[in-house]
Amino acid sequence: MNNNIKTNAGYGKHPSAPSIMLENVSFGYPGEQIFRSLNFTVEAGQWTCLIGPSGCGKSTLLRLISGTLREGLSGGIRFSNGKNYNGLTAWMAQKDLLLPWLNVLDNVCLGIRLRGERSSQKRERAISMLKDAGLGEYSNSLPSELSGGMRQRVALLRTLMEGRSVILMDEPFSALDALTRLKLQDLAASLVEGATVLMVTHDPLEALRLGHRIYVMTGKPAKLSKAMIPPGPPPRKPVDPMIPTLQAELLDCLEKGNKT
Amino acid sequence: MKVMRLVAIAAGLIIVWQVTVLLTGAPPYILPGPLRVAKAAFVHSRFLFDHAMTTLFEIIGGLLLGTLLGALSALSMIASLSLKRWLLPVLVISQAIPVFAIAPLLVLWLGYGMSSKIAMAVLIIFFPVTAAFYDGLRSTEPEWLELAHVMNAKPFAVIRHIRMPAALPAFASGLRVATAVAPIGAIVGEWVGSSKGLGFYMLHANARMQIDVMFAALAVLAIVALTLYFTVDRAMIKIVYWQKEETEEKVSK
Numbered sequence: 001m002n003n004n005i006k007t008n009a010g011y012g013k014h015p016s017a018p019s020i021m022l023e024n025v026s027f028g029y030p031g032e033q034i035f036r037s038l039n040f041t042v043e044a045g046q047w048t049c050l051i052g053p054s055g056c057g058k059s060t061l062l063r064l065i066s067g068t069l070r071e072g073l074s075g076g077i078r079f080s081n082g083k084n085y086n087g088l089t090a091w092m093a094q095k096d097l098l099l100p101w102l103n104v105l106d107n108v109c110l111g112i113r114l115r116g117e118r119s120s121q122k123r124e125r126a127i128s129m130l131k132d133a134g135l136g137e138y139s140n141s142l143p144s145e146l147s148g149g150m151r152q153r154v155a156l157l158r159t160l161m162e163g164r165s166v167i168l169m170d171e172p173f174s175a176l177d178a179l180t181r182l183k184l185q186d187l188a189a190s191l192v193e194g195a196t197v198l199m200v201t202h203d204p205l206e207a208l209r210l211g212h213r214i215y216v217m218t219g220k221p222a223k224l225s226k227a228m229i230p231p232g233p234p235p236r237k238p239v240d241p242m243i244p245t246l247q248a249e250l251l252d253c254l255e256k257g258n259k260t
Numbered sequence: 261m262k263v264m265r266l267v268a269i270a271a272g273l274i275i276v277w278q279v280t281v282l283l284t285g286a287p288p289y290i291l292p293g294p295l296r297v298a299k300a301a302f303v304h305s306r307f308l309f310d311h312a313m314t315t316l317f318e319i320i321g322g323l324l325l326g327t328l329l330g331a332l333s334a335l336s337m338i339a340s341l342s343l344k345r346w347l348l349p350v351l352v353i354s355q356a357i358p359v360f361a362i363a364p365l366l367v368l369w370l371g372y373g374m375s376s377k378i379a380m381a382v383l384i385i386f387f388p389v390t391a392a393f394y395d396g397l398r399s400t401e402p403e404w405l406e407l408a409h410v411m412n413a414k415p416f417a418v419i420r421h422i423r424m425p426a427a428l429p430a431f432a433s434g435l436r437v438a439t440a441v442a443p444i445g446a447i448v449g450e451w452v453g454s455s456k457g458l459g460f461y462m463l464h465a466n467a468r469m470q471i472d473v474m475f476a477a478l479a480v481l482a483i484v485a486l487t488l489y490f491t492v493d494r495a496m497i498k499i500v501y502w503q504k505e506e507t508e509e510k511v512s513k
Binding site: 066087095097142 | 401403404406407408409410411412413414417418421422425426428501502503
């Protein structure tokens with residue numbers, strides 16, 4: 001692992017990052033109601049974490065917000081800047097989703113390629129981002145030559161490269177080993193600063209490290225707990241003394257939600 | 261290593277062949293020995309070469325055209341749902357008719373020359389290429405497509421930059437099958453009616469009881485087919501460069 005990662009914040013600076021308002025959102029598949037009249041606001045420019053058991057609809061919620069899932073949705077999903085989700089959101093998944101036939105640089109620039117934009121300026125930016133993230137020498141490598149942590153770092157840069165003010169993350173660090181995960185969380189926290197982030201996770205510690213606000217999502221149809229607002233700005237240190245208490249609280253909340 | 265193994269296999273087969281001739285005492289007009297065939301090949305080398313070139317051109321022509329048509333039809337079925345609904349049944353029906361059954365028709369329509377043989381090869385190649393490529397195009401990792409959607413990708417760019425490269429490994433295996441069966445089309449076409457090519461030369465020799473020449477033509481055909489197959493195989497490994505590394509990794513682990 002490369003240790004001299006420069007956490008040069010600023011790629012994600014978004015003075016106009018919108019909040020996301022879900023009003024009366026209902027969604028389900030035949031025979032399975034996932035959301036019923038869900039109301040929920042993701043605060044602008046903050047990092048919001050959703051934790052909940054597998055299969056409770058966390059990823060579905062992200063898909064509804066990103067617009068990949070629209071059929072069967074009722075209710076409104078609005079952004080406070082009045083814009084449509086089109087071109088507003090970026091998405092990062094648990095799998096890195098790097099295309100194995102493209103090198104690292106081309107993977108970071110995937111969005112540009114898929115939209116048919118031609119911009120050497122953006123490419124330059126991608127190169128400097130890769131350098132700052134300690135991946136400078138891997139620009140021309142294929143993803144298969146990289147470790148899991150490095151691949152996910154590339155995926156993070158690809159997400160940031162989109163320059164979107166809303167970033168949706170679906171358990172982006174859960175497949176990594178503990179140490180790599182901590183490093184990547186710090187890197188992500190510094191790089192996305194200012195954007196509206198909604199991250200889904202099943203790891204209470206991760207939520208406590210990164211979230212300005214934390215919600216617990218349980219049940220079917222899914223319900224959200226009250227927001228937990230841990231003190232201090234993220235990323236919080238894992239050794240922070242208040243973390244064990246809050247973690248216990250979150251776990252308790254998860255357990256209660258599961259019973260009902 | 262690979263070449264050595266091939267040579268060893270060829271040598272082994274020749275030995276089995278020679279032993280069979282010795283044990284059964286088959287007369288040369290039933291089963292000539294390898295030496296006899298080698299001699300015939302040497303004596304008729306110029307004719308064999310000329311006819312082999314004809315057959316090779318027919319095979320390559322069929323491969324190029326068949327692959328092109330197959331790839332295009334697979335792409336158009338992915339690009340348009342309604343086109344797929346009309347094209348897919350046609351494809352399946354076309355495969356229900358044995359290509360050999362229409363070989364005489366093709367010769368009738370396209371004549372004694374190369375075009376009827378190329379058409380035969382195209383008909384044989386078309387389906388494996390279309391089926392494999394279409395399957396590959398269809399089974400793109402759904403999350404890649406989702407990512408592309410969130411990125412506001414243009415539909416054509418998704419096909420060009422994600423679906424097509426993702427389908428290349430499947431396309432490559434379809435093309436391998438096609439290369440292996442393409443000579444069948446050319447040879448059958450030549451049998452039905454032609455004045456050139458290894459298929460014609462084999463029938464010609466057979467009619468004159470020159471069984472050793474027939475075997476020589478067969479051996480040349482095998483060499484042509486093998487060379488073609490390994491060339492295509494090599495090219496495919498180069499084209500699907502990222503997959504090769506993955507398999508090597510798995511093997512070495």
